[in-house]
Amino acid sequence: MDNEMQQRVARSFDAQGLMATLGAKLLHVDDGEVQIELPYAAHLTQQHGYLHAGAVSSILDSACGYAALTRAPAGSDVVTAEFKINLMRPAIGERFIAIGKVQNAGRMLTVTNGEVRAFSAGADAYKVVALMQATIVSVVR
Amino acid sequence: MDNEMQQRVARSFDAQGLMATLGAKLLHVDDGEVQIELPYAAHLTQQHGYLHAGAVSSILDSACGYAALTRAPAGSDVVTAEFKINLMRPAIGERFIAIGKVQNAGRMLTVTNGEVRAFSAGADAYKVVALMQATIVSVVR
């Protein structure tokens, strides 16, 4: 992570206790797009042993919020006003990548969407397990 | 937890790795309503030190899902098809209670809503920090 925008996202990500607790890593930061990776682990499961919807939502909400942050005015911060997520199939996989993308960056509100991809062991192919549409608000720090 | 419905919810809750990781406890199970409690902790934070939206969503999604489970046919299980959450204010507090309630239980789909209440240290008063509307699907095990 070498430019100012990437450092800004990385600093905020590193300050999130929950991301460390989950074991999530910041994978990619680009203008209007952020990717977060989460390896499967037993401490993240729902009752059938799959990744809990809450863990899926947590990394995808963060990816959407940080995508919005790459477009926010300097000196401002972002918070999630609301999101909606469809959990389309059981989150089964060895690792998961959440991708958040800005769809429209307004002065006050930024609309993003994103998906979580599940990768099986040793496979390049993936299945999309969740879709999100989120509204992020820019706030002056 | 002494009746069959409560035991059913408690067994499933105890099988969720994520709830233990967060430190969440099953507080109350009634017909069509479930409450989950989460004490504030540093391993659950977003970048400003407040409770992360992902942790808020995780306990509220679980509360809504388990509320639906109290109305699901015997022998069936529930999974969240989708939810929408509004994060109305920073989740600041000493402990949080997520309350999920069934609004309409259909044959296939159950619609629930819920809220997360934030309690400050030593206070009985609370602030509602999040509202959810969720669709839960019943599946035969």
Added chain:
Amino acid sequence: MDNEMQQRVARSFDAQGLMATLGAKLLHVDDGEVQIELPYAAHLTQQHGYLHAGAVSSILDSACGYAALTRAPAGSDVVTAEFKINLMRPAIGERFIAIGKVQNAGRMLTVTNGEVRAFSAGADAYKVVALMQATIVSVVR
């Protein structure tokens, strides 16, 4: 409608071409709550002859928006940033009442929820056919 708040809502409602097209009437305006009534009519149907989800959404979105307007600062207007609606059963009835209520009025964003009730001919009882959770933004005119 006799006080300033009610007149403000009524003036805006009367300026909405779509409400007249649907045949909707402003039924009730109170602090933080607005009700809109829509009689069933053949020009509002979906393919099975029931009230179209679009008509259900239109009156409920307006009820939520106007509920927010009752709490907006003088001289400001409101627009819907986003909403989520669950259509829980077919919208069958002789008339429908949409009820929007403010849940949290922030400086910039107001969170509302609401429901649409379906009444059969001659009946006082109703069925809730839809639930909404909406985010309304205040804008200076």
Added chain:
Amino acid sequence: MDNEMQQRVARSFDAQGLMATLGAKLLHVDDGEVQIELPYAAHLTQQHGYLHAGAVSSILDSACGYAALTRAPAGSDVVTAEFKINLMRPAIGERFIAIGKVQNAGRMLTVTNGEVRAFSAGADAYKVVALMQATIVSVVR
């Protein structure tokens, strides 16, 4: 519209009283994607004279539902279980095109998303004014 799938969508569309009331036309039906066109008209407005969010939602909900119908088993029908829509900017334009696309077609639930594009008079360029994420349920007739 010449093949069976297109005829099936067209028959259902033509049976929707609301689509005729709005002045909407079925523009395009493909496997997993449906487009609906709506010319601007004064009977469709909100209080500032722009296209009402209810009209935007109505055509986009229909486009998403019919996109799901192109993937539904023969002999089944579709109904919208729920949708979420972001209204990203005022719906200003001479005509609007709603595009619904299937993202995941399950046995029971189909997840779609879509957008509404606003075209100004004489222009080929457009602005995306709304984004939707919807859950459609297949029902046996």
